[in-house]
Amino acid sequence: MKRLTIVAAAAIAVGAAAPALAADLPARAPATYSKAPAIVEAAYNWSGFYVGINGGGATSRFDWNADPEPGFASGDEGSHNATGGTVGGQFGYRWQMSSWVFGLEAQGNWADFRGSNSSLIFANTTNQSKIDAFGLFTGQIGYAWDRALFYVKGGAAVTDNRFTSITTGVGGGFDATSETRWGASVGVGFAYAFAPSWSVGFEYNHLFMGNKDVISPTTFIADHIKEDVDLFTARVDYKFGGPVVARY
DSSP, rough: HHHHHHHHHHHHHHHHHHHHHHSSSSSOOOOOOOOOOOOOOBOOOOEEEEEEEEEEEEEEEEEEEEOOOTBOOOOEEEEEEEEEEEEEEEEEEEETTTTTTEEEEEEEEEEEEEEEEESSSSTEEEEEEEEEEEEEEEEEEEEEEEEEEEEEEEEEEEEEEEEEEESSSTTEEEEEEEEEEEEEOOOOOEEESSSSSSSEEEEEEEEEEEEEEEEEESSEEEEEEEEEEEEEEEEEEEEEOOOOOOOO
């Protein structure tokens, strides 16, 4: 009985001391959790194949100079601007390295650029020039600020031209001939990607089409004709895929 009393007393003493001992223990550190990375938008990448449409206008300069021909005068017949509208399409490929963008593109357009002037050496004669179509085959080098791209381009150009000479009055006549002329093109452009695969842009191109002898089958047109074109177009492109670059 005495032993039980001693055990009970010891148990009561331990129970009384437990709260005091617990108060002396250091406080538990609060739990820590790792913060999830912030969600950010992926950087736009211009790499990939694309196809699109374009439209706009142009002004082209034609200088006519009559070649020496038996029975005809020769010399400067004057010049004129051929203006009008155009619509067409393009396809190409771009690849992006850091912020630099490189590309290759082919473009083909229907055109209606036309103009005329009265000949300075043939009386009652009007010379007319018309561009029916043109094509561009160019390389590009650009610099991208995310969805905005500025680039320069250059390469080959080809135009489908038609020339007409009309003389009224006594001894009048009509003659026309056409040609396909190759030259060079340089230009600048700006594009903005307003959706993951869609971009809108604007371009200016100058076509150096050079000087060339143009002679009709009847030789009624026998001129050395110089041609230059200033082309302004807006365009919409659709890009097929390309890698996505994450930004954090």
